[in-house]
Amino acid sequence: MKATYKVLAALITTGIVMGTAGVAKAGNGDRAGQAGATELLINPWARSTGWAGANAASAHGLESMYMNVAGTAFTKRTELMFCHTNWLGGTGIGINAFGFTQRVGETGAIGLGVMSMDFGDIQITTVDLPEGGVGTFHPTYTNIGLSYAKGFSENIYGGIVIKAISESIADVAARGMCLDAGIQYVTGKYEQIHFGIALRNVGPRMRFSGDGLSFRGTSPSGVYAMTLEQRTADFDMPTLVNISGAYDFYFAKDSTSMKNHRVTLAGTFTSNSYSKDEFRGGVEYAWRSMLMLRAGYCYEEGITKVDTRTTCFTGFTGGVSVELPFGKKGSTFAVDYSYRSTNPFNGVHSFGARLNL
Numbered sequence: 001m002k003a004t005y006k007v008l009a010a011l012i013t014t015g016i017v018m019g020t021a022g023v024a025k026a027g028n029g030d031r032a033g034q035a036g037a038t039e040l041l042i043n044p045w046a047r048s049t050g051w052a053g054a055n056a057a058s059a060h061g062l063e064s065m066y067m068n069v070a071g072t073a074f075t076k077r078t079e080l081m082f083c084h085t086n087w088l089g090g091t092g093i094g095i096n097a098f099g100f101t102q103r104v105g106e107t108g109a110i111g112l113g114v115m116s117m118d119f120g121d122i123q124i125t126t127v128d129l130p131e132g133g134v135g136t137f138h139p140t141y142t143n144i145g146l147s148y149a150k151g152f153s154e155n156i157y158g159g160i161v162i163k164a165i166s167e168s169i170a171d172v173a174a175r176g177m178c179l180d181a182g183i184q185y186v187t188g189k190y191e192q193i194h195f196g197i198a199l200r201n202v203g204p205r206m207r208f209s210g211d212g213l214s215f216r217g218t219s220p221s222g223v224y225a226m227t228l229e230q231r232t233a234d235f236d237m238p239t240l241v242n243i244s245g246a247y248d249f250y251f252a253k254d255s256t257s258m259k260n261h262r263v264t265l266a267g268t269f270t271s272n273s274y275s276k277d278e279f280r281g282g283v284e285y286a287w288r289s290m291l292m293l294r295a296g297y298c299y300e301e302g303i304t305k306v307d308t309r310t311t312c313f314t315g316f317t318g319g320v321s322v323e324l325p326f327g328k329k330g331s332t333f334a335v336d337y338s339y340r341s342t343n344p345f346n347g348v349h350s351f352g353a354r355l356n357l
Contacts, residue, residue, distance in 0.1 A: 032310070035274035036235035037165050037176065039141050040201050043067070044097035044115045046083050046336035046352035050319015051282025052296030054266040056244035057184060057196035061354075062101045065113045065147050067242055067268070068182035068198040069159040073149035075101040075109040077329075078357040083336070087117070088312065089346030094118040099145075107151035111161070117141040142166045145180075157184045163201075171212035178203030178237050192248035194266075199241055205234035236274070244268035262286040276300040276310065282317075292321040294338075306343075316341045323354075332356045 043049050045063040056067035061079045064071025078100065085095040099113035119139045123132030143166075149159025161180040167173065182198030214229040246266035250259060263285050270278040282296030296317040302308030303315055319338035326333060336352035 031274045032276075033274070034236065035238040036174070036206055037167065037178075037201075038238050039115070039117060039167075040143065040163070040165070040178070041238050041240075041272075041275075042087075042095065042115075044083055044085055044095050044350070045081070046085075046319060046338040046350035047292075047294075047321055047354075049340060049348075049350055050294035050296065050317060050321075050336070050338035051266065051284055052280045052298040052315075052317045052340075054244070054268050054280040054282030054296050055246060055264070055284070056198065056242045056266075056268045057194040058246040058248075058264065058266060061356075062099050062111055062113055065099075065101075065111055065145055065161055065180075068184060068196045068244070069111075069147050069161045069180050070149055070157045070182040070184040070196065070198070072101050072109050072111045072147055072159055073107065073151050073157040073184075075103050075111075076356070078102050080355040080357070081352065082354075083350055083352035085348060085350040087348055088342060089349065091345060092120045101147075109149050109159075111145070111147040111149070113145040113147070113161075115143045137169050139169050140166070147180075155186055157186070158182065163203075165206070167208075169212070172208050172210040174206045174208040176203060176206035176237070182242075190248070190250065192250070194244075194246040194248075196244045197242065198244075199239075201237045201239050203237045205236055207234045208232045238275070239273040241271040242268055243271070260288050262289075276302075290323055290325075292323070294319040294321075312342045312345055314341045314343050329357075 043066050059071045060074035062081045080100045082098040087093040097115045101111040121136035124135045125132050145161045145163040147161035151157045163178050165176045178201050180200045185195040187193045217228045249263045251261045266282050268280040279299045284294045286292045297315045317340050321336045323332050323334035334354045338350045340348040
């Protein structure tokens, strides 16, 4: 049976590597803006964004669904999570994310994650009324992911997630689906070495449609009225590949207390199809898995200079988590916070809560 798992894991890994052929031109700035559904690139969770998403190789539970879905296979029993993000402070945009993962069988786990962006009410403007005053509209962006992950051996974990995407206003909408797949490999005497690779946001093109793209007109002869519909161009998914690694340092030789103090160094390379490549590095200190402090940096070409920067993010991130046990079954409750620096705007603040039952 173990041999079967290893073969299956090898096939999944091969599929991911072959899938990277579709992003062979990744990092080409000339292709920026040619993809849609870019909310798929937003990490809505507080714990991983505290160190810039560098922990794609070691992330576990529901939060790993964003970076490398294989990490959901580490769910012990049941995990529930919620997170609210004040996106680009001052813009009035909020992001809510929630979901759960559930252990199934000896080595499997299923997960459900939902992310929704709230842009508030926006004034309707027309050519005659450029300042509005005739009502408001409310854009809605929602992504729903359903995942399954499994441990193929003591070292290899893999998983897939299917995501449904919806972008809409009152009379125009675009809907689509995409697929993620990932592998995590854990090794070392204390399972302190982590590697991961994930292919994300692979799916067919999307297109906007709806009554908002049509208008009333007359035939060329002017004899009768008719409804004319404007065509919209298809757009691609923001496909990317994450390649990551992490190492845990323990500062005690005694097996009963060695995990009282842990420092993890992590790094992730993100190869984007329609934007610049990103290099993420981070460090996390944990005291008895109850108090965790994090810092990270996300680098892309030109980010250090204002005149060459093509993102509002300046790279630096930080975060903290407090996780307390309760009950007799090893259940825990945690509160997470992260900050991502930006210029302009007032940064990105994320507040999360998780419950491990």
